[in-house]
Structures are given as C-alpha cells and as structure tokens.
Amino acid sequence: MLQRSLDGLFQSLLHVTLNACPELIPVVLGDTWDRVTSLPWQNHLEFHVRNDDVRKAFRRLIELRNSYDKRCFCFLIDGLDEYEETRREDYKEMVKLLHSWTRSAPDDVKICVSSRDYNVFLNHFSPEKRLRLQDLTRRDMQQYVEDKLEEITDEHKRSDLVGAIVDRADGIFLWVALVVNALRERMEDVNDFAILKQELNTLPDELNSLFEYLLNSIARHTRKKVHQLSAMIDRLLEYDTGLPLLAVSFLDDYDNDLEFATRPTFQFSGLDEAAQKARLDMARKRLNGY
Numbered sequence: 001m002l003q004r005s006l007d008g009l010f011q012s013l014l015h016v017t018l019n020a021c022p023e024l025i026p027v028v029l030g031d032t033w034d035r036v037t038s039l040p041w042q043n044h045l046e047f048h049v050r051n052d053d054v055r056k057a058f059r060r061l062i063e064l065r066n067s068y069d070k071r072c073f074c075f076l077i078d079g080l081d082e083y084e085e086t087r088r089e090d091y092k093e094m095v096k097l098l099h100s101w102t103r104s105a106p107d108d109v110k111i112c113v114s115s116r117d118y119n120v121f122l123n124h125f126s127p128e129k130r131l132r133l134q135d136l137t138r139r140d141m142q143q144y145v146e147d148k149l150e151e152i153t154d155e156h157k158r159s160d161l162v163g164a165i166v167d168r169a170d171g172i173f174l175w176v177a178l179v180v181n182a183l184r185e186r187m188e189d190v191n192d193f194a195i196l197k198q199e200l201n202t203l204p205d206e207l208n209s210l211f212e213y214l215l216n217s218i219a220r221h222t223r224k225k226v227h228q229l230s231a232m233i234d235r236l237l238e239y240d241t242g243l244p245l246l247a248v249s250f251l252d253d254y255d256n257d258l259e260f261a262t263r264p265t266f267q268f269s270g271l272d273e274a275a276q277k278a279r280l281d282m283a284r285k286r287l288n289g290y
Contacts, residue, residue, distance in 0.1 A: 004083050006094065007051040013075055014058045021071065028061045029053075062104045072108040075101075080115035091120040099124075116170070134171025141166045141176050148180045157193045164200060178210055179203055182217075225251065226290050246276065249283035 018025050026033050032053050049057075061067070077098075085091060102109050114133070115121045122130075145162045152158040161183075169176045179200065186199050204210045218226070228251065233243050250268070253260050260266070271279070 004079070006083055006086075006089055007054065009077065009083065010051070010054050010058050013077075014054055014061065017061060017073065021067075024061065024064070024067060027064065027067075028057045030057070030060065032057065062101050062109060065105075068105055068108040072105075072110070074110045074112070077111065077113045080113050080121060081118055091118065092124070095120065095124040132171070134169070137171055137173060138166060141169060141173065144173075145176060145180055148184060151187060152193065152196075154193070161193070161197065161200070164197070168200075168205060170205070172207065175205075175207055175210060178207075178214065182214060222290055225286075229287075229290065245280055245283050245287075248287065249279040 014028075018028065029036075029049075032049055062073075080091070080094065083091075083094065098111055098113065102111060113125075117132075142162055145165050146158070149158055149161060152161065165176060165179055169179075182203065183196055183199060186196060190196070204213050215223075229243070229248065236243055250261070253268075
C-alpha cells in the first residue's frame with residue numbers, strides 16, 4: 001500500500017486553500033511570510049517552510065474566525081488508511097485532528113473523507129454520516145463482470161465467479177477491471193472453471209500488489225519487448241513524432257542484427273503491398289499481446 005505522511009496532507013490542504021484565497025497568505029503564514037518578503041527575490045527559490053510551521057499555519061487558517069465572513073471551506077481527503085502511522089500520531093490522533101477542525105468552525109468547515117472499513121474510523125465517525133461505496137457500486141460491478149465473462153456458458157459457475165470477484169473488490173472498480181482482464185486472458189489458454197477460480201484466489205487484494213503480480217506474470221521475452229517499445233516511444237516524443245506500426249514489425253530483426261537496416265543489401269527494401277500488409281497485421285497482433 002502506498003504510504004503518505006500527515007505532514008504532506010497539511011502541505012497539500014494549505015497549498016490548495018491559499019492558492020484559492022491568496023489574500024489570506026500574509027495572515028496565515030505570519031512570521032514566515034515576513035521572512036520570505038524580506039529576502040532578496042533570488043533567495044525565494046531556496047526558501048523552505050518547516051513542517052511545524054505548515055501545521056501552525058493551517059491551524060491558524062482554521063481558527064481564523066473573521067475569514068468565514070466571506071468564505072467557507074470544504075476539504076475532500078481520500079484514503080485515510082493510506083497515511084503512515086507514527087509513534088507520535090496514529091489513526092486515533094488523525095481522527096481527533098479532523099474533529100477539531102470541524103469543532104473550530106462547525107458551520108463553515110466541512111470535511112469529506114474516505115477510507116477502508118478500519119475499526120478506528122468506524123468507531124469514531126458517525127454511522128448516520130457514512131456510506132459504503134461498495135454498496136452503491138456493487139450492481140454496476142456485477143453487470144460489468146457478467147458482460148465480460150459471458151463466455152462461461154454454465155450460468156451457475158459464472159454467477160459463482162462473478163460473486164467471488166465482486167466480494168473481493170471491496171468497492172474498487174479498477175481492481176475489478178484488472179482482475180477480469182487477467183481472467184479473460186487466462187480463458188484463452190484454458191477453459192476449466194476450477195483453474196479460473198484458482199487463478200482468482202492467487203490474485204492479491206491490494207492494488208499495488210496486484211500491479212506487481214500482473215507485471216511479473218508477463219513472460220520475460222514479452223517484458224523486454226514492452227520496455228524496448230516504451231523507451232523508443234518516449235524518446236520519439238521528444239521530437240514530436242510517433243513510432244510507425246511498420247517500424248514495430250522490424251523489432252525482432254533489429255534484436256537479431258543491430259545493423260540489419262544499414263547494410264547495403266537491405267532485404268526488406270522492396271516490400272510489395274501484400275507483404276507490407278502481412279507485416280502490419282503481425283505487428284498489430286504483437287502489440288495487442290504486449
């Protein structure tokens with residue numbers, strides 16, 4: 001799981017807020033703003049604000065009563081469970097912090113947060129103000145998986161697999177899409193329901209782990225081709241150009257002989273229309289596979 005710091009949260013919220021309300025900068029940043037404005041302009045690029053100063057500035061912003069005469073704030077914070085716990089601040093401290101913001105200005109500060117169903121969040125956030133995303137998206141997920149796995153003709157087995165996928169998704173549509181795609185590719189090799197179910201059970205629940213699993217499942221030869229193509233396209237973008245499909249068809253020839261295109265007797269110089277079409281079709285199929 002990707003870990004984020006609470007200091008990073010303060011920085012992001014403060015930056016977004018002051019970017020929208022720049023007139024609050026001198027008031028909220030206080031001494032920090034005075035120090036910055038007293039420096040020669042060349043030094044501004046090297047000026048760093050300490051994490052403690054960022055936190056004090058954000059607390060000053062929240063507690064600034066006269067700022068709510070013309071404005072109010074709504075903060076959307078995604079993935080509370082992805083923030084890193086420390087010895088000084090765990091999830092309970094984070095919850096207390098969020099509650100303190102709304103208590104400071106109950107009518108003018110609103111916060112919408114998302115998280116997995118960790119008990120610490122379930123215990124401290126009001127059930128009346130909660131909703132479970134997976135409950136709202138479950139029917140859409142079921143329909144999506146049903147459509148993608150329609151090749152499984154046994155209705156009972158298909159329903160069993162669809163239910164297992166949706167249950168494990170925990171409301172994350174991207175996980176569903178990646179898993180279904182992996183199973184559909186597996187169905188090209190086998191048509192055994194037990195093997196598909198076993199394949200599903202081996203896929204990780206976490207998105208980052210799933211990405212790693214899927215990348216590692218790609219054959220080494222294919223991974224090499226993907227890296228080559230990605231590097232070529234990335235370099236060509238610097239020159240505002242693309243990679244022609246016909247050029248892709250010569251990738252294997254290049255691997256076998258690095259100088260094949262510069263030799264006096266270039267065997268592909270006289271390709272007729274049919275031969276070009278055959279190479280284009282082959283390259284397109286390989287790209288789809290990659």
